[in-house]
Amino acid sequence: MFALAALGTVSGPGLARAEEAGPPKAEAQAKGKAGHRGELMMERLAKELDLNEQQKAKVAEILKAHHQAMMERRKELAPKMKELHQQIREAQEAGEKEKAESLRAEARKIMEGQMDSAEKLRKDLAAVLSEEQTDKLMAHLRRAHARGLVAEHLKAAMSKLELTDDQKQAIRKTMADAKAEAAKAEGWEAKARIVTQAHGKIMSTVLTEEQRKKLEQMHEGFRQRVFDMLKMTDDQKAKAEAIMKQAFEEARKADDPKKKMEIIRSAHKKVFDEVLTDEQREQIKKHGDRTRQRPHGGPGQEG
Numbered sequence: 001m002f003a004l005a006a007l008g009t010v011s012g013p014g015l016a017r018a019e020e021a022g023p024p025k026a027e028a029q030a031k032g033k034a035g036h037r038g039e040l041m042m043e044r045l046a047k048e049l050d051l052n053e054q055q056k057a058k059v060a061e062i063l064k065a066h067h068q069a070m071m072e073r074r075k076e077l078a079p080k081m082k083e084l085h086q087q088i089r090e091a092q093e094a095g096e097k098e099k100a101e102s103l104r105a106e107a108r109k110i111m112e113g114q115m116d117s118a119e120k121l122r123k124d125l126a127a128v129l130s131e132e133q134t135d136k137l138m139a140h141l142r143r144a145h146a147r148g149l150v151a152e153h154l155k156a157a158m159s160k161l162e163l164t165d166d167q168k169q170a171i172r173k174t175m176a177d178a179k180a181e182a183a184k185a186e187g188w189e190a191k192a193r194i195v196t197q198a199h200g201k202i203m204s205t206v207l208t209e210e211q212r213k214k215l216e217q218m219h220e221g222f223r224q225r226v227f228d229m230l231k232m233t234d235d236q237k238a239k240a241e242a243i244m245k246q247a248f249e250e251a252r253k254a255d256d257p258k259k260k261m262e263i264i265r266s267a268h269k270k271v272f273d274e275v276l277t278d279e280q281r282e283q284i285k286k287h288g289d290r291t292r293q294r295p296h297g298g299p300g301q302e303g
Contacts (some may be wrong), residue, residue, distance in 0.1 A: 041144075048136070051133070054128075062121070066120075084110075087103050088107070088224075091103060125137060125138070170206045175198055177198070230283060239271075243271055246267070247266070
C-alpha cells in the first residue's frame with residue numbers, strides 16, 4: 001500500500017540517506033557502496049530463491065537491462081511530467097477545473113504506458129525462473145523500490161528543510177540504532193517496523209514544528225499525484241482527506257512514536273478498505289510493479 005502513504009505522512013528507510021546528500025565525491029563513494037550492496041543483495045536473493053548459477057547470471061542480466069532501459073525512459077519523460085504537474089497546479093490555482101482534469105488525463109496516460117515494461121520484466125524473469133521464484137522476486141523488487149521512492153522523495157524534501165548539524169547528527173544516530181536493532185530482527189516486516197518507528201521518532205523529536213509543517217506542505221503535490229493515478233472522485237478525495245486529517249490529529253497527541261505510526265497505518269488501511277473501489281485497490285497493487293519504472297539505485301539492490 002505504498003501509494004496510500006502519499007495520502008498521509010511519508011515514511012520509509014530513507015530519512016538517513018535523505019539528509020546525507022553530499023558533494024560529488026561523497027556521491028561517488030555512495031554509488032560505490034550502492035554497487036557493493038547490490039552485489040550482496042543479489043547473493044542473498046540467490047540463496048533465498050535457491051537459484052542455480054545459470055539462473056543467477058540470467059537474473060542479474062535481466063535486471064541490469066531493465067534498469068538501464070528505465071533510466072533512459074525516466075530521463076526522457078521527466079521534463080514532460082514536471083511540466084504537466086506545474087500546469088496542473090497553475091490550472092487548479094486559476095480555478096480551471098476542466099483544464100486541470102485534461103492535464104491529469106495526459107499524465108495518467110504517460111504513467112499507464114509504463115505498464116508494458118513492468119509486464120515485460122515479469123515475462124523475462126518467468127522465462128528463467130519458476131512461478132514461485134518469480135513471485136518472490138517481484139515481491140522483493142516492489143518492497144525494495146518502494147523504499148527507494150520514499151528515499152528519493154525525502155531527499156528532495158529534506159534538502160529544503162535547512163537541517164542544522166545537530167539535527168543531522170541526531171538523524172544519523174537514530175537511524176544507526178534502528179539499523180542495528182533491525183539487523184537482529186526476523187523477517188522484513190519486523191525490520192521495516194523498527195525503521196518506521198525510528199522515522200516517527202525523528203519526525204516528533206528531531207524536526208521542529210515549522211519543519212514538520214513545511215514537510216506536510218511539500219507532500220501535498222505527492223498526494224495529488226496519487227489522487228490522479230487512482231482517478232479518485234471529489235467525494236473520495238474528501239473522505240480520504242478527512243480520514244487522514246483525523247489520524248494526523250490523533251497521532252500528534254500520541255506520545256509514543258510507535259503509536260503514532262500505528263494510527264497512520266490504520267488510517268491508510270481504512271482508506272484502502274472503505275473509500276477505494278475494487279478497481280482502484282487493484283490499481284494500487286499494480287502500482288507496485290509500475291514504481292519500478294523509476295529505479296532508485298542499481299538493479300537487484302535495495303533502495
